[in-house]
Amino acid sequence: MTTRWLTPEEQRAWRAYVAGYLLLEDAIDRQLQQEAGMPHLYYSILANLSDIPERRLRMTDLAERLKITRSRLTYAVSRLEKDGLVRREDCRWDKRGSVAVLTDEGMTVLENVAPGHVETVRAGLFDRLTPEQVGQLEEIFTQIARGFQEKDGGETAPEDLPWRRRSSPCSGTP
Amino acid sequence: MTTRWLTPEEQRAWRAYVAGYLLLEDAIDRQLQQEAGMPHLYYSILANLSDIPERRLRMTDLAERLKITRSRLTYAVSRLEKDGLVRREDCRWDKRGSVAVLTDEGMTVLENVAPGHVETVRAGLFDRLTPEQVGQLEEIFTQIARGFQEKDGGETAPEDLPWRRRSSPCSGTP
DNA sequence: AGGGCTTGGTTCAAGTTTGAAACAAACTTA
């Protein structure tokens, strides 16, 4: 089958996108590295945990939220644990499982660092977009993400149905 | 000064964007790694060189195009050189300079690999967007990129004016 | 010419990412 090359418009979009996200990620990483001594992903781990009632999540669930491999998460959490920002606990109902818990110190660090991070995201991204563009951005990337979830995750994966949950926060009562 | 937090819309957009680009980059990297044994950046280096008449570019110019650090480029080019896809030459007019040249073998590899890569970009991105969205994507990321260039590169940096070019492809006549 | 600053590029150590392999607990099924 002959290749469907990119149209000129698509090429321009692709180039702009690649350049843009490299610059943006770079700025974000640099800012966080300087003011918090951690890269973007590590911040996202803290932020993700803080979003959740119990501030705890099983490794696999966390990896899935973050769209990263379990292996990558293991390494990152180990580092954060060494810094005292996250703690690992065993899952009570599944002895294989382990749970990442945001410590109080982690929460404090997050609170201190968040404003600077938000400011960077604003300066690099949102301050340059109109409200319509913000909507377009969401729409576009939601579609992209959905595309991958469908394939990989299996459409409306059975385990996502409440009565078949394969995992739980591993806290409180079963 | 109190932090201007993200609005709910901005938060949704930001989350979608982060998830989307991680998934997309991942897919692209995986595809290229499998079929070409190289990550996305390395492919981009070859592609960039191939785009240029003489297929050669000074390291700094290449780094600037790719939006990466010189150090990162040095490492990448060394690897590609080891694989015989790129060759380094000395710049004739500036003895400090060195030039990356796409070899014939590199060109061949690129031609073999390009279709698969394009297919991945299509499947992951463009096949999911309407033509309008492609335009929006370009617009949005062009603005983002421009934002960074202005600051870092200095607005309409003097060296970008033709009569003050600080670098040339280092080929042909001065 | 001779300092002193800038630019182009590489090097080095420390940190991160990758993917495959290893393990162990849980589930399935004969």
Place this chain on the structure above:
DNA sequence: TAAGTTTGTTTCAAACTTGAACCAAGCCCT
């Protein structure tokens, strides 16, 4: 219930990235 499979997580080596430090070579000024 033992054997085989799947699932949750870690480990390991190889590759990649980062930023600071370094070395030349060009540039500027007197």
